[in-house]
Amino acid sequence: xxxxxxxxxHVLQPYWDVALASVxxxxxxxxxxxxxxxxxxxxxxxxxxxxxxxxxxxxxxxLLELLWSMQLLERQDCRDATGQWRYYASNxxxxxxxxxxxxxxxxxxxxxxxxxxxxxxxxxxxxxSGQPGREVSESSTASAWQAAARVQIxxxxxxxxxxxxxxxxxxxxxxxxxxxxxxxGGGPGWVAIALASANKRLRGVVYxxxxxxxxxxxxxxxxxLEQRLKAEGGDLTCDDFGEGYDLIWCSSVLHFVPDLMETLxxxxxxxxxxxxxxxxxxxLSDTPSAARKVMPYYLSLRMRGRLVxxxxxxxxxxxxxxxxxLDSHSLVPFPMAPVTVLVGRxxxx
Ligand SMILES: C[S@@+](CC[C@H](N)C(=O)[O-])C[C@H]1O[C@@H](n2cnc3c(N)ncnc32)[C@H](O)[C@@H]1O
Numbered sequence: 444x445x446x447x448x449x450x451x452x453h454v455l456q457p458y459w460d461v462a463l464a465s466v467x468x469x470x471x472x473x474x475x476x477x478x479x480x481x482x483x484x485x486x487x488x489x490x491x492x493x494x495x496x497x498x499x500x501x502x503x504x505x506l507l508e509l510l511w512s513m514q515l516l517e518r519q520d521c522r523d524a525t526g527q528w529r530y531y532a533s534n535x536x537x538x539x540x541x542x543x544x545x546x547x548x549x550x551x552x553x554x555x556x557x558x559x560x561x562x563x564x565x566x567x568x569x570x571x572s573g574q575p576g577r578e579v580s581e582s583s584t585a586s587a588w589q590a591a592a593r594v595q596i597x598x599x600x601x602x603x604x605x606x607x608x609x610x611x612x613x614x615x616x617x618x619x620x621x622x623x624x625x626x627x628g629g630g631p632g633w634v635a636i637a638l639a640s641a642n643k644r645l646r647g648v649v650y651x652x653x654x655x656x657x658x659x660x661x662x663x664x665x666x667x668l669e670q671r672l673k674a675e676g677g678d679l680t681c682d683d684f685g686e687g688y689d690l691i692w693c694s695s696v697l698h699f700v701p702d703l704m705e706t707l708x709x710x711x712x713x714x715x716x717x718x719x720x721x722x723x724x725x726x727l728s729d730t731p732s733a734a735r736k737v738m739p740y741y742l743s744l745r746m747r748g749r750l751v752x753x754x755x756x757x758x759x760x761x762x763x764x765x766x767x768x769l770d771s772h773s774l775v776p777f778p779m780a781p782v783t784v785l786v787g788r789x790x791x792x
Pocket of ligand 1: 604
């Protein structure tokens with residue numbers, strides 16, 4: 444029996460889907476650029492969308508139908524007198540793709556698409572010469588992290604990371620009595636802000652490069668938390684980031700340190716005895732289905748010589764620097780790709 448008779452997919456369908464995803468990505472990019480999801484916070488036919496955005500009516504209808512197939516739009520069952528469906532933003536689009544929502548992450552999504560495509564354009568060169576084409580200076584890296592803290596990391600922390608962090612720490616028996624927090628490489632600070640709002644005794648530090656820490660400081664002040672949280676700037680690979688912490692949160696940071704073991708030793712030393720580290724980083728699985736969720740996003744970092752550990756490697760590293768009572772959770776949802784969350788304790792003595 445052929446594939447078409449059984450309804451099963453052809454074995455090549457996943458690879459055709461990869462090429463087709465590029466059309467969906469452009470459709471979503473254009474919809475964001477046209478601010479379609481805010482416009483469709485109430486139901487409208489394609490002709491009204493076309494009129495408000497000065498677009499071709501029929502092609503607008505085709506675009507909206509594609510967005511509907513992507514479950515970003517809903518459409519009302521009955522067509523109107525002109526035979527058109529009226530479209531409106533789905534719950535997902537309303538929450539994450541309408542700029543009026545606090546969880547909006549449309550700019551972050553467009554940034555990710557741009558940088559993935561830019562990386563795609565450099566992949567040949569990286570493969571041939573191992574170089575991306577141009578050297579990046581330390582100051583441009585620092586200002587890139589600052590820009591990231593203002594836009595993409597900010598939006599992704601508010602939409603996803605902060606909630607994931609909160610639900611993870613709420614499961615830790617130590618969290619309720621924790622008083623001192625360090626969010627190491629915390630960027631714009633929304634993780635620390637979420638943890639501080641979940642435990643009113645908690646005070647602490649968002650530590651990041653000075654340019655990114657300045658963004659965290661603004662956010663902490665905007666939230667009125669400056670009595671409990673401060674933002675400190677420095678280079679975590681060589682500067683002091685304090686000590687006596689009950690809880691250290693460290694997510695998607697260790698890819699950027701030159702000496703993993705040395706950094707883990709310094710993190711352990713910064714905990715008070717009995718303190719807890721929550722470490723959330725993508726790792727490379729030996730199972731294709733799990734690896735496929737992580738590898739595309741991290742290929743760019745890996746080709747630029749950054750560290751992405753293999754499954755279990757970070758666990759072993761934590762163990763070998765003396766963390767105890769380790770817990771591990773794999774494929775935890777995180778922006779762009781899932782991470783492995785490792786929880787380790789500094790022994791009491
Ligand atoms: C991928 S972001 C992760 C941000 C945040 N932890 C999260 O999960 O949303 C990496 C962060 O590490 C910070 N970072 C990178 N190198 C650093 C260094 N040497 N010292 C301090 N922070 C650094 C960056 O500025 C950035 O905020």
